[in-house]
Amino acid sequence: MKNVTIAVNGVxxxxxxxxxxLLVHFLREVVGLTGTHIGCETSLxxxxxxxxxxxxxxxxxxxxxxxxxxxVTTVEGLAQGDKLHAIQEGFWEEHGxxxxxxxxxxxxxxxxxxxxxxxxxxxxxxxxxxxxLCRCTGYQHIVNAIRSASRKMNKRVPARAAAAx
Amino acid sequence: xxxxxxxxxxxxxxxKRNGQAAHWVGKKLKRKxxxxxxxxxxxxxxxxxxxxxxxxxxxxxxxxxxxxxxxHTDKARAVSGVVGVFTSxxxxxxxxxxxxxxxxxxxxxxxxxxxxxxxxxxxEPVAVVVAEDIYAARDGAELVEVxxxxxxxxTDMEKALSEDTPFVHDEFRTNRAFTHALKxxxxxxxxxxADHVIKQRMLNQRLAPVAMEGRAVVGEYLxxxxxxxxxxxxxxxxxxxxxxxVMLGLPETAVRVIAPEVGGxxxxxxxxxxxxxxxxWLAMKLNRPVKWAETRRENLACTIxxxxxxxxxxxxxxxxGTILGLRVRILADLGAYHQLLTPLIPQLTALxxxxxxxxxxxxxxxxxxxxxxxxxxxYRGAGRPEATYIVERxxxxxxxxxxxxxxxxxxxxxxxxxxxxxxxxTGLTYDSAKYQESLKKALQLSAYDSLxxxxxxxxxxxxxxxxxxxxxxxxxxxxxSAATPAGGWESGTVRIEPTGKVTVLTxxxxxxxxxxxxxxxxxxDQLGIDPDDVNVVHGDTMAVPYGIGTFGSRxxxxxxxxxxxxxxxxxxKMATLAAHLLDAKPADITIGRGRLTTKGNKKSISFxxxxxxxxxxxxxxxxxxxxxxxxxxxxxxNFTFPFGxxxxxxxxxxxxxxxxxxxxxxxxxCGNVLNPLxxxxxxxGGIAQGLGQAMWEELIYNEDGQLVTGSLMDYAxxxxxxxxxxxxxxTVTPSPVNPMGVKGVGEAGTIASTPCMVNAVCDALSxxxxxxxxxxxxxxxxxxxxxxxxxxxxxxxxAMAGAVAKSSNSKSGRKTAxxxx
Numbered sequence: 001m002k003n004v005t006i007a008v009n010g011v012x013x014x015x016x017x018x019x020x021x022l023l024v025h026f027l028r029e030v031v032g033l034t035g036t037h038i039g040c041e042t043s044l045x046x047x048x049x050x051x052x053x054x055x056x057x058x059x060x061x062x063x064x065x066x067x068x069x070x071x072v073t074t075v076e077g078l079a080q081g082d083k084l085h086a087i088q089e090g091f092w093e094e095h096g097x098x099x100x101x102x103x104x105x106x107x108x109x110x111x112x113x114x115x116x117x118x119x120x121x122x123x124x125x126x127x128x129x130x131x132x133l134c135r136c137t138g139y140q141h142i143v144n145a146i147r148s149a150s151r152k153m154n155k156r157v158p159a160r161a162a163a164a165x
Numbered sequence: 166x167x168x169x170x171x172x173x174x175x176x177x178x179x180x181k182r183n184g185q186a187a188h189w190v191g192k193k194l195k196r197k198x199x200x201x202x203x204x205x206x207x208x209x210x211x212x213x214x215x216x217x218x219x220x221x222x223x224x225x226x227x228x229x230x231x232x233x234x235x236x237h238t239d240k241a242r243a244v245s246g247v248v249g250v251f252t253s254x255x256x257x258x259x260x261x262x263x264x265x266x267x268x269x270x271x272x273x274x275x276x277x278x279x280x281x282x283x284x285x286x287x288x289e290p291v292a293v294v295v296a297e298d299i300y301a302a303r304d305g306a307e308l309v310e311v312x313x314x315x316x317x318x319x320t321d322m323e324k325a326l327s328e329d330t331p332f333v334h335d336e337f338r339t340n341r342a343f344t345h346a347l348k349x350x351x352x353x354x355x356x357x358x359a360d361h362v363i364k365q366r367m368l369n370q371r372l373a374p375v376a377m378e379g380r381a382v383v384g385e386y387l388x389x390x391x392x393x394x395x396x397x398x399x400x401x402x403x404x405x406x407x408x409x410x411v412m413l414g415l416p417e418t419a420v421r422v423i424a425p426e427v428g429g430x431x432x433x434x435x436x437x438x439x440x441x442x443x444x445x446w447l448a449m450k451l452n453r454p455v456k457w458a459e460t461r462r463e464n465l466a467c468t469i470x471x472x473x474x475x476x477x478x479x480x481x482x483x484x485x486g487t488i489l490g491l492r493v494r495i496l497a498d499l500g501a502y503h504q505l506l507t508p509l510i511p512q513l514t515a516l517x518x519x520x521x522x523x524x525x526x527x528x529x530x531x532x533x534x535x536x537x538x539x540x541x542x543x544y545r546g547a548g549r550p551e552a553t554y555i556v557e558r559x560x561x562x563x564x565x566x567x568x569x570x571x572x573x574x575x576x577x578x579x580x581x582x583x584x585x586x587x588x589x590x591t592g593l594t595y596d597s598a599k600y601q602e603s604l605k606k607a608l609q610l611s612a613y614d615s616l617x618x619x620x621x622x623x624x625x626x627x628x629x630x631x632x633x634x635x636x637x638x639x640x641x642x643x644x645x646s647a648a649t650p651a652g653g654w655e656s657g658t659v660r661i662e663p664t665g666k667v668t669v670l671t672x673x674x675x676x677x678x679x680x681x682x683x684x685x686x687x688x689x690d691q692l693g694i695d696p697d698d699v700n701v702v703h704g705d706t707m708a709v710p711y712g713i714g715t716f717g718s719r720x721x722x723x724x725x726x727x728x729x730x731x732x733x734x735x736x737x738k739m740a741t742l743a744a745h746l747l748d749a750k751p752a753d754i755t756i757g758r759g760r761l762t763t764k765g766n767k768k769s770i771s772f773x774x775x776x777x778x779x780x781x782x783x784x785x786x787x788x789x790x791x792x793x794x795x796x797x798x799x800x801x802x803n804f805t806f807p808f809g810x811x812x813x814x815x816x817x818x819x820x821x822x823x824x825x826x827x828x829x830x831x832x833x834x835c836g837n838v839l840n841p842l843x844x845x846x847x848x849x850g851g852i853a854q855g856l857g858q859a860m861w862e863e864l865i866y867n868e869d870g871q872l873v874t875g876s877l878m879d880y881a882x883x884x885x886x887x888x889x890x891x892x893x894x895x896t897v898t899p900s901p902v903n904p905m906g907v908k909g910v911g912e913a914g915t916i917a918s919t920p921c922m923v924n925a926v927c928d929a930l931s932x933x934x935x936x937x938x939x940x941x942x943x944x945x946x947x948x949x950x951x952x953x954x955x956x957x958x959x960x961x962x963x964a965m966a967g968a969v970a971k972s973s974n975s976k977s978g979r980k981t982a983x984x985x986x
Contacts, residue, residue, distance in 0.1 A: 095842045
């Protein structure tokens with residue numbers, strides 16, 4: 001067994017875990033956050049995508065011990081109280097989900113994209129979510145959702161910057 | 166939480182139904198389901214965790230066909246954390262996995278929950294290991310040792326029907342599970358009179374539904390209460406409850422099935438699976454809650470598959486393109502066992518083989534075939550995509566053969582709108598349609614003429630542009646009970662609570678379709694209230710009256726109608742009480758904007774006051790039942806028949822066989838629309854799934870019965886960058902079958918897009934002499950078709966040249982022959 005300390009959505013979790021424990025099982029079984037879903041356990045579907053130190057990773061192929069001392073953001077960590085994150089709003093407004101199973105992974109993958117590329121083209125959006133499979137939507141409304149989030153976030157950023165000054 | 170998309174001003178009425186203004190129906194309302202889903206705070210079955218819960222994993226057969234000599238479980242039991250290992254010896258008291266279909270000559274093999282004596286497909290469960298955590302359970306499953314005696318395997322349908330085949334089930338002495346014929350009209354004379362007979366063999370490959378959430382089951386048994394609760398990722402909680410109570414020998418009243426959040430189904434969860442019985446049995450046996458969640462490998466190997474037919478098609482035509490008759494011979498690969506609806510699916514194909522055309526004579530023969538594979542069953546469209554593929558492909562092959570434009574060929578053979586309701590040669594009565602209108606609209610939207618011009622000029626420059634046309638008609642709102650194995654009605658209860666909030670209980674069991682929103686829109690309009698005040702409850706057999714479930718595009722058309730009808734009963738009841746309280750006649754009461762008002766707006770009572778009066782019941786008319794609740798079991802009088810026309814424009818690389826989708830246009834008619842945003846979503850997803858079949862998806866078993874496409878690395882689902890933006894339009898032809906005039910839209914996209922895409926690619930390559938390519942149209946397969954066509958053309962040209970040369974100069978003719986040798 002190994003001791004790990006992982007900050008999940010800003011809260012530190014200490015646990016003694018088997019070295020083979022996957023990060024996704026750590027999140028779901030140890031921390032008890034089940035918004036991160038398991039879709040294939042082989043890194044192919046992207047349902048388990050979370051942010052590890054801000055970058056999207058598929059948590060079914062990261063060991064909990066590899067996340068020791070690092071920061072993890074899951075879908076549960078995006079909204080601020082009652083205020084949804086702009087990406088979540090985008091998915092709601094543009095009907096970017098149907099069954100919702102792949103959604104947390106796609107949201108976190110697009111979070112990574114928008115942090116690196118605040119105004120992606122539709123092609124860039126489609127390419128960035130290539131590792132996230134959705135069987136319900138045909139992706140078109142997902143692309144609309146991410147585009148809409150990008151616009152919203154770009155509007156808010158200058159306003160926030162101005163407020164800071 | 167932000168308010169749910171309420172318009173700022175009172176929206177304009179876009180139609181009145183039953184005297185009620187449509188404020189919410191037809192609006193692009195944001196979904197009520199979404200806030201919990203986008204925050205990851207909803208609960209799918211695998212998210213359920215109960216105190217003292219155990220986890221299980223299955224040891225499954227690596228052989229497609231083998232005798233089980235012995236099973237050794239000692240090593241598995243020795244794993245730390247393993248609580249028990251169970252084999253068929255332990256589970257023999259559990260009933261057989263059910264098949265709901267009856268046919269005169271249907272052979273129904275025994276289908277025990279764990280393999281008994283023999284295994285018949287790769288992945289068949291042999292033992293189950295239960296442990297304190299999933300890691301220990303899987304360690305244990307790896308250590309279950311089974312002595313197998315491998316037997317000969319059959320995976321090819323034609324071989325399975327031949328003389329020297331091994332039998333999947335020895336007791337039948339044949340692999341022919343059933344035959345089914347549908348014949349009508351004078352087929353012999355149709356083919357005799359025909360100027361042209363178009364023949365084509367086409368394969369419809371085996372597919373995996375791949376809902377993103379795999380199957381999952383949790384069982385909990387409380388012996389004191391004699392209450393078994395089963396959470397399952399299912400589309401049919403009530404039917405599952407009935408079947409599991411029989412399999413487990415419990416009174417149905419002791420069993421509660423809950424379908425919590427369900428992550429997609431596409432037909433794969435419209436079933437009763439072995440694991441759904443084993444997991445609750447374990448919970449009873451061990452007196453602890455037990456959970457099983459499928460791995461993706463299990464999902465691909467052991468959840469039902471779809472399609473898998475060989476179709477020999479012959480179309481008899483007059484020289485002007487008029488259809489005279491259609492003959493189809495189908496072999497349907499059923500796999501090794503029957504799941505719930507396995508033998509039904511090819512019969513649905515037969516019913517829909519008239520497509521959207523006037524066909525005076527038809528002759529269909531189907532054979533269902535056992536092979537050493539996982540069962541096939543209902544996958545999105547369930548028999549109808551197979552039918553549409555046959556019809557729409559043969560129409561295109563015929564149009565090409567006759568040198569007619571594909572669209573014109575179809576116009577020629579459509580029934581006219583005034584001929585509806587239209588009785589087809591297969592015996593169905595299509596409710597309403599305007600096939601001409603939808604195809605015309607699709608032609609306009611795709612700029613069809615300019616696509617054709619581009620194609621012609623492209624050929625001159627060695628570019629292969631193709632235009633694919635596909636029309637379709639779908640059988641939805643399944644269905645009248647007489648035509649279904651387990652009842653085709655649906656239940657709906659509407660209850661106005663004392664505080665005026667409304668609960669809708671529906672027997673439909675949505676799993677992504679958004680009926681918590683659309684039903685709220687529907688009922689809110691009927692009661693003149695806000696959809697935020699309507700809470701739609703589904704998927705819990707203790708909360709909801711018996712229902713059938715969600716499949717076959719029936720949720721809205723059958724389940725929604727049940728809720729609508731219940732609301733009509735409730736409105737009559739409200740009017741009675743309001744008339745009593747306001748001293749008026751019930752017929753003079755109108756309901757709307759939160760009030761009940763007498764004729765001429767003289768007197769009114771608020772919705773809340775009226776409902777409270779029904780519950781306090783101190784001042785009610787004689788004979789008036791207190792409370793405010795009504796239930797309706799809606800039995801549809803017919804199916805509904807949505808239809809449409811899709812057009813795809815593609816470019817095929819003649820060197821590599823790669824296909825690029827330039828444009829995809831879909832004009833669909835699903836009758837009246839409750840929420841356009843959700844209808845678009847259904848169409849988008851359906852198109853993507855149908856293109857998946859056309860382009861990438863294929864489950865492959867090798868000769869030994871090994872599933873060689875057993876992971877998402879090998880089974881290629883459509884990804885975002887592979888798909889274009891789809892351009893959608895609608896025509897609206899209300900259905901007369903239900904009062905809302907809705908038809909259903911869950912499967913339309915899947916049905917139309919597969920032949921549309923294949924038609925486009927074959928059209929692109931037609932100048933090269935390519936007539937047909939079997940799916941999926943992977944670059945390699947397209948390239949082979951091009952190369953093959955090129956080779957036969959060269960051969961033909963050389964033969965022609967040789968023949969010409971021979972007649973003029975016998976010497977050079979011999980040379981040509983020598984080169985070819």
